[in-house]
Amino acid sequence: DAGVTQSPTHLIKTRGQQVTLRCSPKSGHDTVSWYQQALGQGPQFIFQYYEEEERQRGNFPDRFSGHQFPNYSSELNVNALLLGDSALYLCASSSWYRGRVMSGYTFGSGTRLTVV
Amino acid sequence: DQQVKQNSPSLSVQEGRISILNCDYTNSMFDYFLWYKKYPAEGPTFLISISSIKDKNEDGRFTVFLNKSAKHLSLHIVPSQPGDSAVYFCAALAPPRPLVFGKGTRLSVIA
Numbered sequence: 001d002a003g004v005t006q007s008p009t010h011l012i013k014t015r016g017q018q019v020t021l022r023c024s025p026k027s028g029h030d031t032v033s034w035y036q037q038a039l040g041q042g043p044q045f046i047f048q049y050y051e052e053e054e055r056q057r058g059n060f061p062d063r064f065s066g067h068q069f070p071n072y073s074s075e076l077n078v079n080a081l082l083l084g085d086s087a088l089y090l091c092a093s094s095s096w097y098r099g100r101v102m103s104g105y106t107f108g109s110g111t112r113l114t115v116v
Numbered sequence: 117d118q119q120v121k122q123n124s125p126s127l128s129v130q131e132g133r134i135s136i137l138n139c140d141y142t143n144s145m146f147d148y149f150l151w152y153k154k155y156p157a158e159g160p161t162f163l164i165s166i167s168s169i170k171d172k173n174e175d176g177r178f179t180v181f182l183n184k185s186a187k188h189l190s191l192h193i194v195p196s197q198p199g200d201s202a203v204y205f206c207a208a209l210a211p212p213r214p215l216v217f218g219k220g221t222r223l224s225v226i227a
Contacts, residue, residue: 035217040219042220056214058214090160107159
């Protein structure tokens with residue numbers, strides 16, 4: 001049973017470019033959350049998708065956008081990349097039940113984005 | 117404003133001894149707490165959790181203690197093994213808000 005898979009694993013982009021990161025959730029999970037982990041920091045919540053809608057959003061600019069597909073997979077898009085966007089981007093999947101995300105967050109290995 | 121704080125960035129412990137990792141939180145609405153372990157080049161892996169209605173949860177070598185009045189939790193690892201060397205993140209849930217993480221503590225277990 002595959003866990004959460006993310007692609008690509010590493011990516012180098014130039015300032016001003018746009019990037020798309022992809023995530024396939026664990027089998028049986030329907031909710032996808034994206035986190036940014038800068039060096040030496042804990043993961044910071046970007047946004048969360050359930051039923052193809054953004055349900056919650058953290059304190060990130062609207063250069064960060066996302067999408068969830070009918071098969072529950074998700075994409076994170078970042079436009080107009082800045083040097084400060086360099087980080088590990090983590091995808092976590094979970095199950096939604098009665099309006100709350102269950103505690104079983106499963107994380108992927110992440111995408112290491114470097115902006116030069 | 118950081119709602120989950122891990123004030124020790126690093127900890128070194130000898131193999132076989134106890135490792136104690138600490139975590140403080142400020143949001144009294146948190147009702148579930150989790151510890152994640154992270155190796156380099158991997159995502160965080162769930163380790164152990166505790167509900168706010170309990171004060172202790174044990175799983176093998178790992179025990180988490182919760183002191184609600186002090187808004188403090190700790191993870192005990194006994195005995196510590198070299199394979200436990202990793203970054204440990206404390207995280208908390210206040211539904212319907214998403215999981216909130218601390219900055220992590222790097223544990224080094226020395227053989």
